[in-house]
Amino acid sequence: MGGDFGPRSIVQACVASLSATPSLHLTLVGQPSLLEELIASHPAVDRARLSIVPASETITMDEKPAAALRGKPDSSMRVALELLRDGKVQACVSAGNTGALMALSRHVLKTLPGIDRPAMVAAIPTQTGYCQLLDLGANVDCSAEHLFQFAVMGSVAAQALGVARPRVALLNIGTEDIKGNQQVKLAATLLQGARGLNYIGFVEGDGLYRGEADVVVCDGFVGNILLKSSEGLATMIATRIESLFRQSLVSRLVGALALPLMRRLQADLAPARHNGASFLGLQGIVVKSHGSAGVEGFQSAIARAVIELQENLPQRLHGRLEDLLP
């Protein structure tokens, strides 16, 4: 029921995902009459693979996490997470209120042993491929121990996604040992002593985009600002390119020719493509789609959930955490 565009675009994304992935089954959780109405506009959908579980309440985008936790026992978000906890579904995807989703996930699913707080991670495009950036906003204030746990989780997630020996770095405002705040410096000391982790040291904001690391760790305040400012800058550059191509007859001609190239670039950088952000460290797979992502974004969030399921990410995390955590 969540997201800035509401359930309409979510239903549309579900229909597209079902036809793209024949083995996929989806359960929609929310107001049955509304959902049935939205599904009705897609008569070709395979209803054998698309079911509805009713939930009478909805958590709004600006609701406080604590209120969502206590006040709404039959919210669509909570019911979906309870289905996951009870083994009725194998992953949960939401475009709703991030803080509420995190609070409910921790409460309903619990964290893996050794993990204090789940983290939000997403793949960010770099000069050489992708890096997994975490935390993206679930944890505003983080201790060195939290950053250490994020590094361990990010490393395991990157491995599950195909990186053999992920280079793990801490995001900092310099690469020298003396730089940064207390939490970052202390986390560096913890990571230097961790067996079996390919910790490469500090990386700066520009180093992240140069592809210096496969996993970049920071607190949720910094990660969220980095992600959103990057989205804003990419949009600004795209807008400026378009306006450059509109300035004269010659530039309009060039623009018309360059348009397919620019579209390819934008698709490559589009946050919606990469915005299936996972919650790592829970006893279950939870993927958060950007609230304003629309159909394509929610579809890629479902795709990320499918990959994590195929790779047994929570089980792999659980196994590796026991070796890596002190």
Next chain:
Amino acid sequence: MGGDFGPRSIVQACVASLSATPSLHLTLVGQPSLLEELIASHPAVDRARLSIVPASETITMDEKPAAALRGKPDSSMRVALELLRDGKVQACVSAGNTGALMALSRHVLKTLPGIDRPAMVAAIPTQTGYCQLLDLGANVDCSAEHLFQFAVMGSVAAQALGVARPRVALLNIGTEDIKGNQQVKLAATLLQGARGLNYIGFVEGDGLYRGEADVVVCDGFVGNILLKSSEGLATMIATRIESLFRQSLVSRLVGALALPLMRRLQADLAPARHNGASFLGLQGIVVKSHGSAGVEGFQSAIARAVIELQENLPQRLHGRLEDLLP
């Protein structure tokens, strides 16, 4: 004597600035024999407006601020700041070690009354113009009071740069009141109560680039990460555009036609153009040029110092601070 490229590119930038600004006088501080040698390769320069003051020591780029403060009484950086304090020059520009420059500036020049810590500010290009972003890395951990002081200083600086009623915002991970860490929430309360300040609330990373505010306030850790990651992303996008234009014969042709447009865009976004970052809150004008900025960057840092001098920025700050600070 500082910067990643050393005094050679600084001397070059000084020569260019002198010919661009006929009323400008520059004093180079450092090793006289080396500086004379570098000046000698510019025989056309007006030596009546370019003097040298000797300093026997140099602060290295990785030197700890405390060591720079205590250990090197005759460093080029310290001598330059002492010239400023003693009224022999009217502004100081450096491409050296940021932490050392900040520590020495505070020690030699002192802060303005009511200011605990100076902040680093620079103009960031947005969809609608520029925003003054501060702090950019001088203050890693900031209290709500520090953020409040930054907001006041940023507002006054934006006014001096020509914005009649600067919209001042706090950088946060959401625009709702409940979002963010304690410092940001408390700073919001302080700013809401400030007379004569056009505080507009929270802005997110993407809102900054949409041009939602003229002054955006954050701690130095966040600001530095935002600035450097933006530089890294802009470089990555430029690289990708170039490689797109190299993929086929048609795209090469389009690329050749689009090249002048792309160059204009890059010049517009280039961090070197906007990298004259000022230290606000000191009893004197200090501008920090990016260490890796090269000639153009150092020249724009000198240009920013000239503007601040013409606008009497420290004096204006001093006058306004008394009204605005609680």
